[in-house]
Amino acid sequence: MESSNVPSPLDWGMWRAHTHATLMFIIKDGKILLIEKKRGLGAGKINGPGGKIDPGETPLQCAIRETQEELLITALGPRKIGELHFAMSDVPDILCHVYVAHDFEGVPTETDEAKPRWFRLEDIPYSQMWSDDVHWIPLMLSDRTFLGRFAFSDEEVAWFDVEEGVGFPSEG
Numbered sequence: 001m002e003s004s005n006v007p008s009p010l011d012w013g014m015w016r017a018h019t020h021a022t023l024m025f026i027i028k029d030g031k032i033l034l035i036e037k038k039r040g041l042g043a044g045k046i047n048g049p050g051g052k053i054d055p056g057e058t059p060l061q062c063a064i065r066e067t068q069e070e071l072l073i074t075a076l077g078p079r080k081i082g083e084l085h086f087a088m089s090d091v092p093d094i095l096c097h098v099y100v101a102h103d104f105e106g107v108p109t110e111t112d113e114a115k116p117r118w119f120r121l122e123d124i125p126y127s128q129m130w131s132d133d134v135h136w137i138p139l140m141l142s143d144r145t146f147l148g149r150f151a152f153s154d155e156e157v158a159w160f161d162v163e164e165g166v167g168f169p170s171e172g
């Protein structure tokens with residue numbers, strides 16, 4: 001477990017997410033498909049495609065739909081690799097399900113929501129991403145499951161811990 005060296009500012013046992021969301025990472029041929037997010041929360045940052053879960057939708061359905069809407073591609077064989085709990089200071093708290101796929105159908109295409117960007121795995125642009133990403137993306141690249149908890153102050157991580165080897169239900 002990697003974590004801050006200070007006590008958590010909140011009781012995670014009592015924590016409940018206001019918003020449920022997803023991220024989808026396509027990793028293929030030594031590269032990762034990311035987006036330049038053009039609008040909404042995190043606009044201007046580099047991230048994976050993803051977004052909020054619609055009513056009646058499973059997290060997996062959401063991750064596939066958001067990737068189709070943002071990049072006009074369909075992820076093939078996605079599997080859940082992580083879960084991120086974000087206690088935010090300025091927007092409602094978010095629980096984010098993270099998926100990885102190693103293939104896709106279609107051609108990654110810019111939309112009004114996102115511009116596709118391929119990066120070599122050794123060149124991931126952490127300085128242009130959410131400040132939590134550097135704490136769990138390396139685990140994802142090593143194919144290790146994780147549960148990350150992050151307390152933000154504005155856009156910066158004020159406290160975190162990341163647990164490895166977490167099990168998830170097969171669809172989840």
Ligand SMILES: Nc1ncnc2c1[nH]c(=O)n2[C@H]1C[C@H](O)[C@@H](COP(=O)(O)OP(=O)(O)OP(=O)(O)O)O1
Binds near residue numbers: 040047051130133
């Ligand atoms: N801290 C952090 N690190 C990495 N990724 C994220 C965060 N916070 C986040 O919210 N995210 C991710 C989770 C989601 O994929 C997006 C936020 O979803 P959003 O763009 O608001 O959802 P949409 O449904 O696409 O938005 P609208 O349609 O409502 O505009 O960022």
